[in-house]
Amino acid sequence: MSEKFDAIVVGAGPAGNSAAYTLAKAGLKVLQLERGEYPGSKNVQGAILYSDALERIIPDFREDAPLERHLIEQRMWVLDDESYVGTHYRSNEFNTPPYNRYTIIRAQFDKWFSKKVQEAGALVICETTVRELLVDGKRVIGVQTDRDGGSIYADVVVLADGVNSLLAKKAGFHPELEPKDVALAVKEIHFFPETTIEQRFNIGADEGVVIEMVGKITQGMVGTGFLYTNKESLTIGVGCMLSDFKAQKTTPYALLEQMKAHPAIKPLLEGGEMKEYTAHLIPEGGYNAIPQLYGDGWMIVGDAGMFVNAAHREGSNLAMTSGRLAGETVLELKARNAPMIAANLKLYKTKLDASFVMKDLKKYQRLPDVLHKNRQFMTTYPELVNQAVHEILKVDGVDKKTKERAIRKSFVGKRSWFGLMGDAFKLWRAFE
Amino acid sequence: MIKVEEKLFQNRYRVDSGRPHIDIADPEICQVACKSKPCTVCCPAACYTAEGDGRVTLITDGCLECGTCRVICTEHRNVHWEYPRGGYGILFKFG
Numbered sequence: 001m002s003e004k005f006d007a008i009v010v011g012a013g014p015a016g017n018s019a020a021y022t023l024a025k026a027g028l029k030v031l032q033l034e035r036g037e038y039p040g041s042k043n044v045q046g047a048i049l050y051s052d053a054l055e056r057i058i059p060d061f062r063e064d065a066p067l068e069r070h071l072i073e074q075r076m077w078v079l080d081d082e083s084y085v086g087t088h089y090r091s092n093e094f095n096t097p098p099y100n101r102y103t104i105i106r107a108q109f110d111k112w113f114s115k116k117v118q119e120a121g122a123l124v125i126c127e128t129t130v131r132e133l134l135v136d137g138k139r140v141i142g143v144q145t146d147r148d149g150g151s152i153y154a155d156v157v158v159l160a161d162g163v164n165s166l167l168a169k170k171a172g173f174h175p176e177l178e179p180k181d182v183a184l185a186v187k188e189i190h191f192f193p194e195t196t197i198e199q200r201f202n203i204g205a206d207e208g209v210v211i212e213m214v215g216k217i218t219q220g221m222v223g224t225g226f227l228y229t230n231k232e233s234l235t236i237g238v239g240c241m242l243s244d245f246k247a248q249k250t251t252p253y254a255l256l257e258q259m260k261a262h263p264a265i266k267p268l269l270e271g272g273e274m275k276e277y278t279a280h281l282i283p284e285g286g287y288n289a290i291p292q293l294y295g296d297g298w299m300i301v302g303d304a305g306m307f308v309n310a311a312h313r314e315g316s317n318l319a320m321t322s323g324r325l326a327g328e329t330v331l332e333l334k335a336r337n338a339p340m341i342a343a344n345l346k347l348y349k350t351k352l353d354a355s356f357v358m359k360d361l362k363k364y365q366r367l368p369d370v371l372h373k374n375r376q377f378m379t380t381y382p383e384l385v386n387q388a389v390h391e392i393l394k395v396d397g398v399d400k401k402t403k404e405r406a407i408r409k410s411f412v413g414k415r416s417w418f419g420l421m422g423d424a425f426k427l428w429r430a431f432e
Numbered sequence: 433m434i435k436v437e438e439k440l441f442q443n444r445y446r447v448d449s450g451r452p453h454i455d456i457a458d459p460e461i462c463q464v465a466c467k468s469k470p471c472t473v474c475c476p477a478a479c480y481t482a483e484g485d486g487r488v489t490l491i492t493d494g495c496l497e498c499g500t501c502r503v504i505c506t507e508h509r510n511v512h513w514e515y516p517r518g519g520y521g522i523l524f525k526f527g
Contacts, residue, residue, distance in 0.1 A: 041523045042524065107526050146518055233526075
């Protein structure tokens with residue numbers, strides 16, 4: 001294959017598919033390379049699809065995309081060892097079309113998205129691993145694959161190769177990831193009859209619930225747990241910063257087992273059949289860990305560019321948006337016959353800066369550091385809050401004033417007045 | 433408590449026999465220089481085992497291709513990590 005393409009997209013996840021679709025739809029000659037047996041076979045996500053980002057690419061996606069359940073209820077739990085305190089938000093507005101978000105199963109969804117990319121005119125080749133970028137001087141001119149005679153050339157290469165992004169690293173565009181900038185998440189999928197899920201979560205057909213969890217389930221590590229309802233399955237997982245796993249000496253699978261055994265979670269999983277166990281790194285370093293995103297003949301999109309908003313559990317929407325903006329950048333440059341050099345591809349960064357992607361990442365830039373340095377948010381506070389609620393709700397002949405005094409004492413005793421105020425300020429600054 | 437081996441048993445793999453995609457660059461570094469051996473704790477597929485004599489053995493058949501072992505080997509950079517050949521390795525049914 002010695003022919004030259006307008007663009008090569010490496011990877012067929014949400015970012016790569018969005019870029020390839022945008023480019024092919026406009027009539028460019030696009031090659032997309034995917035190392036899996038089929039698109040999706042190497043990809044892992046919770047997974048929640050936010051409609052808005054996809055709507056801007058494929059407005060009528062709801063007609064045939066494999067969607068599991070639209071989400072009508074969001075639960076946030078703060079867990080102690082034996083209990084949880086939570087908030088639930090359920091709204092009929094979230095149960096009115098067009099729906100805002102859905103659970104999806106990535107292997108199916110990515111396959112569907114890839115079919116759209118192919119229908120738009122891109123050439124998609126699977127079972128092909130890109131080994132390195134072909135570089136002429138400083139400029140990326142193509143890719144080297146693991147197939148015979150595997151050099152392929154293009155005006156621009158879009159790197160959508162995921163969190164590990166080996167290609168950018170080998171080319172020196174991107175330093176090695178640091179354990180503090182990635183979370184390791186493990187998850188299982190458990191199958192049930194549809195009606196069992198609907199009864200357990202008090203939902204109708206196609207309606208879904210998500211539970212996000214923080215607290216003692218991560219054993220003091222910075223991280224979260226989650227439980228999502230699919231059509232006939234539940235996904236349950238937990239993710240913590242890799243630097244914490246390294247320091248803590250807890251295995252990820254033991255952490256997941258311990259979380260599944262929590263008295264509030266165990267009944268929800270009762271009787272299911274576990275059919276897959278997955279693990280994935282999530283780039284959660286935030287704004288300050290974003291690498292150089294473009295150069296002569298290349299751009300980085302999706303997880304490879306650290307585009308995950310950990311505070312809001314958003315990633316695939318940032319991936320799709322970055323892929324689309326990279327595609328639109330190439331289209332604009334093509335229209336004015338401008339070469340795909342760094343000075344022109346800078347437009348991609350300008351577009352990202354103007355979008356919610358960079359604005360949100362910038363907003364939460366302090367959060368990773370605050371959580372790293374303040375473990376009390378993962379252990380002490382969940383414990384205190386749970387104990388306080390327990391104390392208030394337990395009817396045992398002790399008067400309420402005395403109970404309130406005891407609760408106040410427990411907070412001040414653990415954190416001191418100064419500490420409590422400092423913690424409030426830190427959280428406010430991190431989410432400001 | 434489900435063991436990790438039982439979890440991995442549910443997964444679908446196409447193993448590239450005889451061509452592991454991850455290598456320990458210098459086994460002596462693991463055995464002698466590396467005290468903490470984080471790969472043996474953090475790998476979510478338990479591919480790395482700490483042996484009694486300090487050696488670390490690696491069997492990549494159950495690898496989930498997450499990249500953890502590469503990223504955490506910060507002191508010694510002793511993990512040579514590539515993606516498997518196209519089409520090989522873990523094949524997620526659901527993802």
